[in-house]
Amino acid sequence: MQDPIIWADSHCHLDQLDLNPFDQQLEKFFERAKSVGVRYFLDVCIDTDNLDAVCAAAATYPFVWCSIGIHPNTELSEEVTVDTLCEWANRPKVVAIGETGLDYYRSEGNLDWQRDRFRQHIRAAIQLQKPLIVHSRDANEDTIQILREEKAGQVGGVLHCFAGDLPMAQAAIDLGFYISFSGVLTFKNARNLQDIARVLPLEYLLVETDSPYLAPMPHRGKPNYPDFVHYIGEKLAGLQELSVEKVAQQTTENFFKLFKLERWR
Ligand SMILES: [Zn+2]
Ligand SMILES: [Zn+2]
Numbered sequence: 001m002q003d004p005i006i007w008a009d010s011h012c013h014l015d016q017l018d019l020n021p022f023d024q025q026l027e028k029f030f031e032r033a034k035s036v037g038v039r040y041f042l043d044v045c046i047d048t049d050n051l052d053a054v055c056a057a058a059a060t061y062p063f064v065w066c067s068i069g070i071h072p073n074t075e076l077s078e079e080v081t082v083d084t085l086c087e088w089a090n091r092p093k094v095v096a097i098g099e100t101g102l103d104y105y106r107s108e109g110n111l112d113w114q115r116d117r118f119r120q121h122i123r124a125a126i127q128l129q130k131p132l133i134v135h136s137r138d139a140n141e142d143t144i145q146i147l148r149e150e151k152a153g154q155v156g157g158v159l160h161c162f163a164g165d166l167p168m169a170q171a172a173i174d175l176g177f178y179i180s181f182s183g184v185l186t187f188k189n190a191r192n193l194q195d196i197a198r199v200l201p202l203e204y205l206l207v208e209t210d211s212p213y214l215a216p217m218p219h220r221g222k223p224n225y226p227d228f229v230h231y232i233g234e235k236l237a238g239l240q241e242l243s244v245e246k247v248a249q250q251t252t253e254n255f256f257k258l259f260k261l262e263r264w265r
Contacts, residue, residue, distance in 0.1 A: 005248045007233055008040035008255035009226040010180050011160045011208035015053035018223045033227035039063055041226055044099050044133060046071035058093040067096040067133050069121055072103040072114050085124035095259040097125040098133025105137040122150040131258055132157030140168040147175055161210050166196050173204045178258055180206035183216030186235045198239045202250045207232045
């Protein structure tokens with residue numbers, strides 16, 4: 001008998017899903033996800049406001065893990081320090097630091113604070129020996145430069161919702177980072193991204209929904225849920241001319257390897 005197809009959503013925001021009442025519906029949602037083979041989830045923190053919710057979901061469900069960090073576009077009254085990040089990371093099932101990074105698309109003006117926040121996260125990740133979840137938008141060169149300067153290759157991580165170019169992807173892989181594709185990969189106008197996905201080695205690729213944002217085809221423009229990750233994996237399989245089974249198996253294995261999780265079988 002063939003192994004069942006099993007997917008991991010390497011980046012989602014469970015606390016922001018459109019579910020009501022939340023706890024009951026979340027339980028039902030996981031059943032639905034299981035029925036399409038989506039079995040593992042990384043719930044990603046973006047703010048001090050959702051830190052508790054993210055950690056609670058991971059503490060409740062054995063198949064959910066979480067990250068801690070402050071998104072580059074989040075406004076804070078007081079900046080986070082390495083010490084604060086390390087303290088948050090003591091909570092159960094925190095397996096990564098982020099999402100952190102640079103976003104020159106949504107923030108304007110002098111962005112020294114954003115670069116400094118990114119460096120704090122990298123330093124915390126190195127201190128904790130945990131991988132980084134990196135968000136990068138319109139900041140390809142600076143992202144790679146800061147990762148290099150801070151020696152982030154010691155812990156590695158993932159460039160999530162990848163939207164850079166091929167040199168950026170290759171530089172990140174050289175540093176020991178994975179590249180994660182979101183629903184954007186399924187969009188008709190994402191030709192450049194699809195060309196990149198065609199040539200990158202599967203051993204360094206992950207799939208994610210970044211839900212509730214960026215629903216893949218055929219749900220584009222509607223609310224996004226982590227079980228839609230299979231559409232992204234199927235698209236990737238088509239681009240790489242590999243079987244869906246192979247892409248599911250390898251990306252799930254990559255997920256377990258990167259976040260140093262127990263083998264699931
Ligand atoms: Zn992001
Ligand atoms: Zn995100």
